[in-house]
Amino acid sequence: MPKEFVSAQEVAEKAGVSRSAVSRAFTPGASVSAETRRRILAAAEELGYHVNHLARGLMRNETGIVCLVVSEVATPYRSVLLRALTQQLQSAGKVAMLINTDRTDGSVDRALQQAIRYRADASIIMSGMPDKSIVQLCLRSGQRLVLINRDDDQPGPLRINLDDEECGARIATAFVRAGCKRLAFANSEAGTPSLMGRERGFQMAAKRLGLDVVVKRYGQTGYEAGRVLAQRLLTLPDRPDAVFCATDLIACGFMDAARHQFRIAIPDELCVAGFDDIEQAAWSSYELTTFSQPVTEIAEKAIKWLMEDAPEGEMSTGVRLHADLVWRGTVRGA
Amino acid sequence: MPKEFVSAQEVAEKAGVSRSAVSRAFTPGASVSAETRRRILAAAEELGYHVNHLARGLMRNETGIVCLVVSEVATPYRSVLLRALTQQLQSAGKVAMLINTDRTDGSVDRALQQAIRYRADASIIMSGMPDKSIVQLCLRSGQRLVLINRDDDQPGPLRINLDDEECGARIATAFVRAGCKRLAFANSEAGTPSLMGRERGFQMAAKRLGLDVVVKRYGQTGYEAGRVLAQRLLTLPDRPDAVFCATDLIACGFMDAARHQFRIAIPDELCVAGFDDIEQAAWSSYELTTFSQPVTEIAEKAIKWLMEDAPEGEMSTGVRLHADLVWRGTVRGA
DNA sequence: TGCGCTGTTGCACATGTTTGCAATCCGGTG
């Protein structure tokens, strides 16, 4: 493989100017006469020249690369968020570098090291938590960090979170208003702050309303976990008549098991609610009442902060966004 | 933002060696004594040094960047393929640059220009088709190209396709064996080669078996299209008793409409099959009989070819992979 | 003509690496 790209030098020769003129022709706002710029762009077009962003990044100390650190990309909610982020990054003139993490130790740290190696302008973390020392290293290197739905107290990164606790509370009162008496919460074992927030808010509100909550945790946040949680909750001596599932995927698995295996009618005998508002929640086999993740708003906030000159605004303390309750058919009484 | 990274120079000074020694310490197989390498790595660790891959790419003419060009990342099949690709890229020591395209003209071309600007070693295209001139430019620049499920005749890029026509034929005979008489094909208007291949294979095989096929095309390849196609096909004078849907998402929409709106029993009154084997196809609300995309195999082939020294093997003509039929509950008679 | 100003252009240095080449060192052998 030859790997021969055309360089600014060749364009300069063809256009009969110096190499710096070529550079300036591709730099908006630089001092070039309209005529020479035209000539240079024509020569570039003809030769198939494209500015080498690696070299440009080396000089400018700004690569235009933003790292997206995520695990389980194939999950509906994650992939929707990923799409929103990449799209908005692109229209902001940046480019996304995607790094997959897994549940193993140090996975996120390795991802951030990759970000450093490529001198990314920023990293957006959607899964896991990096080690404190790596975060410090990133910040020290001038790399911006955004944490989505992760909890962390150290200052520096932008933290974007939802009002998870309030959501838990809202659905608890909705359940009570629907006449439900025996509440349950179907969670995963992942134990991320957002999941635990939903659980806490739900539990506290129920207690205020004079009801107890049965909490079960199992597996990850997927469909299979929902099925297993249904086994555990629906075989209880006094079966719950309302379940708040920590994610929509769990809710789908739960509903499928409830209907097809236990022959329970939803919402007549059992109210179900989820979280995320994934596409499947709207499918007519589910019509799930759920909270919608404000993905575009999340992406907007993140990218806006990345592009700002002085990021030390009021934002530096973290952003808290609101998740709307989407009423569909799985909770009685709209 | 200061943007101050630590350079090899500083590490060299701290370790009391030359800058080239530092470089060699980070290059596997380079000539450094074990002792100096140890000293250098220690100094690097302490200072938080990470090789600048931009500069390295500049020198080596190999960046380690692979561009993934895709539209509709949030779609189940796409996101699964994306995950397989990024994971395998990572374990091959490469890094994925994600570029979103839309249906507008020249969108893929712009993506490839981005790939060129960052001097990507290769690009993998999963959506749309680039202009011939851009493909030529990429190849001329030594960039490798992989086209997944796209059709194209010009030599150079690696083309990975499935045996779509055979799948169409296989499901047609399965339908006939189940006693179905009135076959239908529910396609999207997208008209990509793989979709059309399935349609063609299905139709031809049906004709060989002495049956006609009603074909309807509508919208994109999603759930909504499936619902609309159900409207159009299930209100026909002599209603189909078997439908092959071009994608699983279409099949899900189709089944939901058939069951909840038309009250049709599946598979007793209507057999349904899909394509892709997305996660939802296995959910107990659907249990869809479908063809599974060999995603890991696709990713494997693609990355293997990218890493090869001389890519002009027998592969240069293109690869044809087999999609397995997954029997579930929506077609009578396993 | 001489002067100052503005807008354009080229020179040269800077960015952080890799790597070919030559120099150095060290141990072993004649």
Added chain:
DNA sequence: CACCGGATTGCAAACATGTGCAACAGCGCA
């Protein structure tokens, strides 16, 4: 001691670009 070979190391050139500085051209004005 001279010499040889292998391993290790440093020097300097290269990669493709951006940009400060000075030079220069052109123009208006005194």
